[in-house]
Amino acid sequence: MINETQEQLPLAGRVALVAGATRGAGRAIAVQLGTAGATVYVTGRTTRVKVSEVGRSTETIEETAELVTAAGGTGIAVPTDHLEPDQVRALVDRIDREQDGRLDVLVNDVWGGEHLIGGSFGKKTWDIALADGLRMLELGVKTHLITSHAALPLLTRRPGGLVVEVTDGTTAYNGTHYRENLFYDLAKNAPIRMAFGLAKELADTGGTAVSVSPGWLRSEQMLAHFGVTEDNWRDATKKLPDFGISESPVYVGRAVAALAADPERARWNGQSLDSGQLARAYGFTDADGSRPDSWGFMLAKEADPDVRVEDYR
Template identity: 85%
Template sequence: MTTETKPLAGRVTLVAGATRGAGRAIAVQLGAAGATVYVTGRTTRDRVSEVGRATETIEETAELVTAAGGEGVAVPTDHLQADRVRALAGRIDREHGRLDVLVNDVWGGEHLIGPSFGRKTWEIDLADGLRMLELGVKTHAVTSHTLLPLLIRHPGGLVVEVTDGTAAYNGTRYRENLFYDLAKNAPIRMAFGLAKELEEFGGTAVAVTPGWLRSEQMLGHFGVTEENWRDATADLPGFAIAESPVYVGRAVAALAADPERARWTGRSLSSGQLAREYGFTDADGSRPDAWGFMIAQETDPDVSVEDYR
């Protein structure tokens, strides 16, 4: 094992919300770079969360991390329960005494989007709206509050707030409904604020967004698989810009391995932007820029997807 082939060897990382999608892929790519990766979530082989998908578990994610070359450690955790998060922090402290990378990817609110899509604030079920804020904002606040004292023990710590949309895109566009808009803009502001707080400790905080993500849940929604996902473009041509979770996984791993990553602190970044910077590709060898495509499509409906892959 060398630092050239395993640049994160010896690093201790946590991916909060690693059951599936972006979180799982980030965990696996951190493992492929040699890291120890604690993976958390609510769905285990014995229990299914409100998301309702028993096909992906944190135990499986941990096994994928280990198979990729790292050390995966599954810790069932509901990040709304502060005592459970404190227990997680205590375990990492006992076992390693440090935390080098914290990836805040907790969400699990996709099932709430459909009923509220395009509705006015007062038309949305209030419980559903507030649940989005709990899942997308409160979980991130609880996790950062509890884990950052461990991360700042050593200079060079990295916090990644995973969200949906860049600051540039979200800043001038309304994201589906008020509750979702708040839930996905909050992590961008969190990264900005944490960057200020971590500066004196030599830490870096960024927000990272995938593009149109071909998560397990999204593929299931369109009735396709990763092998035949392009079939979905017959009904939704814009889906041609979609990217696999591997892409954002490689983005975060590249950030974590970059000794000069502090230059990004406080910024909102996308998988496509980081791919251009670090030279990696998606699993199929392409380099999609979903946010660039979506912005271009607003003024030119005939813009070619291939110009953004």
């Protein structure tokens, strides 16, 4: 019976913190960790009574927590601004108290900087509003550092903890491609390096740190941008055929849940990973049963403009 339960709910008894779980990849990661049986603390700035600067009131951390619980885990919403060290320390202290000093998984997914990008890709650094650029670095880098600084003393009390730095892009792609906005480029490369450094620091505790990138993510904001929903997202390929390689947030959620449940995950320590790569390694699929490889497709298309999306799903 125990073995059967462990197989069905491999993360039963485990405690996770998903920082930045209001929507998109963070929400999906939290839900998939819940599906595997974990207790998941979900944080963010948008609640049912307060909206963050992103300006989307339709997604809240309370809803994410409810989805985690409905999936089979235990979702706990804690409003947190991860730029405020006191709030983050209070969050970690709460986890410590409520979970008997246990934290097994830390997912750093805080971002919320899309509204700062509009029209800035391809511009020179000095032509981008400095305040917007620095805010991107605060949201995408400083938040991760504050959260790790506060949470890792708790996570390292037990051997084998997992840290996942969620970003946009992999070493294979970002290492040879400029992301067309220096601030954005720095914000999305920093988590890759953070995971590399934390892997060294966690090694003596048996811990693992990795960076994980979704591919072309069909987040709520991306769907809204194309004027489609998850039910009819393929309609957007009429305007942009390459959108056919996109993936739902479920895909990266399953990637992180698979990592968290893998007793041999230390083999990935320090590496830059993506959802398609992990799908091939662990055998899971996206919500529609496909297995998209967004980053593989983008690299292949540079060599062969006629490459087909269908060959990478």
